[in-house]
Amino acid sequence: MGSSRGGExxxxxxxxxxxxxxxxxxxxxxxxxxxxxxxxxxxRLVDHGVLLANGDEYGTMYFLSDRLEANLDxxxxxxxxxEIDVGNExxxx
Numbered sequence: 001m002g003s004s005r006g007g008e009x010x011x012x013x014x015x016x017x018x019x020x021x022x023x024x025x026x027x028x029x030x031x032x033x034x035x036x037x038x039x040x041x042x043x044r045l046v047d048h049g050v051l052l053a054n055g056d057e058y059g060t061m062y063f064l065s066d067r068l069e070a071n072l073d074x075x076x077x078x079x080x081x082x083e084i085d086v087g088n089e090x091x092x093x
Contacts, residue, residue: 011086021063
């Protein structure tokens, strides 16, 4: 997930949502990413069970799935081992 630019953006999205659940527009603004780009990554992350979506359309809020929350330490180890910069000082807990 982290070897491409898309993977880095997905990691940034995950870490932002870990800090606080957000909607697509909030993520787009907070991460300085195109709305459609964020929307695309959110769809993939939900499809793969990494995130959960709650709400309708524009107001949909995104949360970490229980499965991801239980494995955040593993994700952080992979990110650190791959030396991926997600632009988040809290990425290494």
